[in-house]
Amino acid sequence: MKIALIAHDEKKPMMRQLVRAYQPFLQGHELFATGHTGQLVAEETGLPVHAFNSGPLGGDQEIGALIAQNQLDLVIFLRDPLTAQPHEPDVNALIRLADVYNVPLATNLGSAEVLLRGLNAGFLNFRSLVAGDESQHDHYTEP
Numbered sequence: 775m776k777i778a779l780i781a782h783d784e785k786k787p788m789m790r791q792l793v794r795a796y797q798p799f800l801q802g803h804e805l806f807a808t809g810h811t812g813q814l815v816a817e818e819t820g821l822p823v824h825a826f827n828s829g830p831l832g833g834d835q836e837i838g839a840l841i842a843q844n845q846l847d848l849v850i851f852l853r854d855p856l857t858a859q860p861h862e863p864d865v866n867a868l869i870r871l872a873d874v875y876n877v878p879l880a881t882n883l884g885s886a887e888v889l890l891r892g893l894n895a896g897f898l899n900f901r902s903l904v905a906g907d908e909s910q911h912d913h914y915t916e917p
């Protein structure tokens with residue numbers, strides 16, 4: 775699976791804890807991140823991470839572009855809901871695209887843990903059915 779990890783500055787300590795705790799679940803997957811988040815994920819996990827630009831310099835848009843190509847299977851975006859971000863439009867655009875393409879997206883620690891446990895349990899395997907073909911998004915009639 776292709777997983778994007780992003781954290782606003784206030785949430786970076788939380789991201790450190792999350793990826794350290796779930797390193798075994800992340801291992802074996804392809805990791806992508808915005809610039810500074812990518813550095814800390816690589817430091818904490820020792821795993822290879824494809825780091826894009828920093829968020830305010832276009833990193834969210836680069837990850838959004840991957841979503842638009844249906845190239846991401848899971849996004850964990852620990853957003854800071856209490857601090858105004860200069861690149862708020864980019865943040866909103868990324869989240870909007872995840873909704874357009876039905877990509878599972880966690881925006882807080884609780885939902886991140888659920889999705890990572892789901893990933894480990896194989897709940898995201900349906901993504902291989904839709905990857906690269908958004909017309910297949912309504913492929914299933916039963917769970």
Ligand SMILES: O=C(CO)COP(=O)(O)O
Pocket residue numbers: 780781782783807808809810811812827828829830833834861865
């Ligand atoms: O601002 C961000 C996401 O909107 C995160 O960017 P960095 O990972 O480069 O700090």
